[in-house]
Amino acid sequence: MTEVRLYPHPSLRPLGDAAIRIGLGEGIDPSVHRRVRAACLALDRARLPGVLECVPTYEAVTVFYRPTVVGYADLERAIESALAGLREGEVPAGRRFTLPVRYGGPWGPDLESLASSHGMSPEEAIETHRTGLYRVYMIGFAPGFPYLGGLPERLWTPRLDTPRTSVPAGSVGIGGEQTGVYPLETPGGWRIIGRTPVPLYDPDRTPPALLAAGDFVRFLPVGTEEYRDVEDRVRRRAYAVECAPHEET
Amino acid sequence: MTGALEVVRPGPFTTVQDPGRFGYLRYGVPPSGPMDPFALEAGNLLVANPRDAAALEVALGACILRFREEAEVALTGADLEASLEGEPAPRWESFAVHPGQSLAFTRARRGVWAYLAVAGGILVDPVLGSRATYTRARLGGLGGRTLARGDVVPTGTPAAPPSKARARLEGPHPVYARDAEVRVILGPDLDRFTEEAVAVLLSEPYRVDPRSDRMGYRLDGPSLRLRRGADIRTDAVTRGTVQVSSDGRPIVLLADRPATGGYARIATVIAADVWKVAQLPTGGRLSFLSVGIEEAQAEAGRAEARLEALEASLRRGS
Numbered sequence: 001m002t003e004v005r006l007y008p009h010p011s012l013r014p015l016g017d018a019a020i021r022i023g024l025g026e027g028i029d030p031s032v033h034r035r036v037r038a039a040c041l042a043l044d045r046a047r048l049p050g051v052l053e054c055v056p057t058y059e060a061v062t063v064f065y066r067p068t069v070v071g072y073a074d075l076e077r078a079i080e081s082a083l084a085g086l087r088e089g090e091v092p093a094g095r096r097f098t099l100p101v102r103y104g105g106p107w108g109p110d111l112e113s114l115a116s117s118h119g120m121s122p123e124e125a126i127e128t129h130r131t132g133l134y135r136v137y138m139i140g141f142a143p144g145f146p147y148l149g150g151l152p153e154r155l156w157t158p159r160l161d162t163p164r165t166s167v168p169a170g171s172v173g174i175g176g177e178q179t180g181v182y183p184l185e186t187p188g189g190w191r192i193i194g195r196t197p198v199p200l201y202d203p204d205r206t207p208p209a210l211l212a213a214g215d216f217v218r219f220l221p222v223g224t225e226e227y228r229d230v231e232d233r234v235r236r237r238a239y240a241v242e243c244a245p246h247e248e249t
Numbered sequence: 250m251t252g253a254l255e256v257v258r259p260g261p262f263t264t265v266q267d268p269g270r271f272g273y274l275r276y277g278v279p280p281s282g283p284m285d286p287f288a289l290e291a292g293n294l295l296v297a298n299p300r301d302a303a304a305l306e307v308a309l310g311a312c313i314l315r316f317r318e319e320a321e322v323a324l325t326g327a328d329l330e331a332s333l334e335g336e337p338a339p340r341w342e343s344f345a346v347h348p349g350q351s352l353a354f355t356r357a358r359r360g361v362w363a364y365l366a367v368a369g370g371i372l373v374d375p376v377l378g379s380r381a382t383y384t385r386a387r388l389g390g391l392g393g394r395t396l397a398r399g400d401v402v403p404t405g406t407p408a409a410p411p412s413k414a415r416a417r418l419e420g421p422h423p424v425y426a427r428d429a430e431v432r433v434i435l436g437p438d439l440d441r442f443t444e445e446a447v448a449v450l451l452s453e454p455y456r457v458d459p460r461s462d463r464m465g466y467r468l469d470g471p472s473l474r475l476r477r478g479a480d481i482r483t484d485a486v487t488r489g490t491v492q493v494s495s496d497g498r499p500i501v502l503l504a505d506r507p508a509t510g511g512y513a514r515i516a517t518v519i520a521a522d523v524w525k526v527a528q529l530p531t532g533g534r535l536s537f538l539s540v541g542i543e544e545a546q547a548e549a550g551r552a553e554a555r556l557e558a559l560e561a562s563l564r565r566g567s
Contacts, residue, residue: 014437016488016490053272054275071543145277
């Protein structure tokens with residue numbers, strides 16, 4: 001495990017001449033994550049002149065800005081004052097989404113080999129995966145792609161040696177100690193154990209991603225019939241994904 | 250929508266681009282936009298469009314477009330040996346085209362990416378506030394893809410009737426060379442690299458590898474040694490970021506960069522110089538020079554001032 005650290009003061013560094021990276025700590029950890037969310041919220045609220053957008057990641061918030069509107073030194077000062085007295089308690093609770101998943105078969109071609117590599121039956125692997133409550137640390141890599149933390153250690157599995165050239169949209173995969181869902185058909189090296197019919201990315205929706213940093217995800221195993229039914233309702237825009245507020249204890 | 254453009258021959262990678270889709274990085278949606286932002290915006294101004302209108306970005310050549318209606322257009326960016334009905338077409342100034350006329354881009358003489366701005370703009374439906382095409386997510390542009398033979402590209406109504414006088418960007422025009430020296434701001438992951446790696450980046454030339462596209466250019470050259478692994482905890486990247494993978498090879502991220510990346514970032518090319526990287530052909534030579542943030546931002550200010558001056562001069566002339 002990596003050592004987790006929270007910085008006493010934000011560490012600001014340029015990422016080129018039109019972005020500033022604000023480091024807040026080290027490690028993939030809920031405490032660093034809460035600090036990142038609090039900083040992102042404070043910066044959103046501050047509406048600093050020249051700022052285009054703020055992007056939360058595991059250990060930092062990166063602020064993208066127009067250098068022709070605000071210079072680095074002025075923005076650095078404005079950010080430091082916006083982040084003074086940061087309160088993590090003000091960060092709103094995340095939402096908890098339940099995503100139906102058809103595990104195994106053509107939907108999850110790597111389920112059996114993954115299970116047997118851990119000395120489990122496919123059913124045990126499904127049971128272990130579904131019991132996890134997964135935290136959305138950030139969205140990145142591709143539109144709507146969630147970086148999920150909280151995969152039970154028994155399921156940690158290295159990526160495929162040779163990535164697939166195409167992974168269908170909705171595929172649920174395991175890569176190392178992470179699990180995630182491919183929002184789009186893309187190449188991918190994670191081991192695919194199932195598929196959800198719920199779209200994680202829809203450019204006609206605002207915001208375009210279903211999930212946001214700070215949310216939680218649960219997976220619910222479903223049979224073929226239910227999978228098809230949800231898929232059909234999604235197509236008719238008659239499906240609402242199960243979603244509830246999630247207070248952390 | 251009034252006029253329209255017909256794609257007779259699409260070329261290898263022709264897309265609709267505007268300055269980009271901002272505000273959705275936290276949802277994993279990158280801005281995309283033009284490989285050469287100055288050329289796109291100057292082209293728009295030359296045909297009296299707003300700077301942020303959509304235009305066509307044409308790569309390398311082998312592209313033929315036929316106009317169905319009268320239009321005022323401007324060509325900017327790379328010199329792709331463009332001709333209108335067989336006659337050489339001017340660059341960096343507006344000109345009129347008539348119904349049935351064809352504009353052909355032949356081959357890349359200098360630079361890679363050319364822009365065709367049409368008075369009234371390209372009027373595909375905006376997605377998330379922008380018409381820029383991001384083919385990886387099939388987003389924006391015409392069906393989220395590169396143009397294909399037989400496509401009809403909708404264009405808008407010009408703000409003003411075509412003027413007899415040509416609008417022109419006075420020189421010097423950007424130079425699209427086979428060599429470029431670009432300025433970078435080092436970091437933010439300098440602690441990942443040996444001191445020698447940073448010295449090598451700033452002294453040795455690199456060449457653009459054929460496996461390069463709108464997402465980024467891979468570079469051939471001396472490998473950059475990492476102190477520990479190349480993998481960082483996934484973090485933000487931007488246009489111009491130079492990532493180094495575990496084999497020590499640098500990649501310069503360009504217009505279709507993802508929102509985040511997992512490789513160590515040794516430097517980022519300054520905003521005013523990214524187009525110089527983008528316009529290098531395969532095999533083109535690239536060297537890096539480290540500058541401070543003040544110099545970089547002064548340079549960004551000069552590029553912006555040039556566009557503002559062009560806009561002001563055209564307004565006076567009309």
